Amino acid sequence: MTKIAVLVSGGGTNLQALIDAEKQGKIPCGKIELVVSGNPNAYALERAKQAGIESVVVSRKAYADGEAYDEAMLAVLQEHGIEEVILAGFLSILGMPVIKAYPKRILNIHPSLIPSFCGKGFYGLKVHEAALARGVKVTGATVHYVNEIPDGGEIIAQKAVEILPDDTPQTLQRRVMEQAEWILLPAAAAMVAERIEKEKKA
């Protein structure tokens, strides 16, 4: 069984989708063993508690520099024997020591169709504000592997979502979550867990 950690920073609706998918048997080769939050007040921590999943806070602000933060994050993941890392609304940047320790084993969900509206400064509502400002008719979500370039890793899956004339950033964010993020991320998590299990047996 592939040990999965989910990294969060906020409300945790993507974490909830993963928890629900696991309960429904949709992630047969993986188990969410740990939730790591960059923010001590993240509601995602409450969701982890209600699901009986161990959680820990590793806040970037608590460390003098990126190297110390990466060292702490890596230590937490390795202490728990984590094999797959899922970034679900996670807003900190993982440094090379963590990325190198998990080649093609760190997934991120981004709320647009990469390469549109991604990269530095594009997160949360800002992504949807930019899509509405540009006047695109279709947006969506992307799951990709994490490498050293923000939102630059190999794309795993995408799902398109129509933009409606009266959309606000909030209504658009909600529809992209419901119709794309919460579907794509559990499916991608399951696919990567299955691959890891196969690699372990090879």
Ligand code: GRF
């Ligand atoms: C949302 O903007 C979502 O689109 C993006 O991260 C933010 C928070 O997600 N993936 P969550 O509710 O904390 O999963």
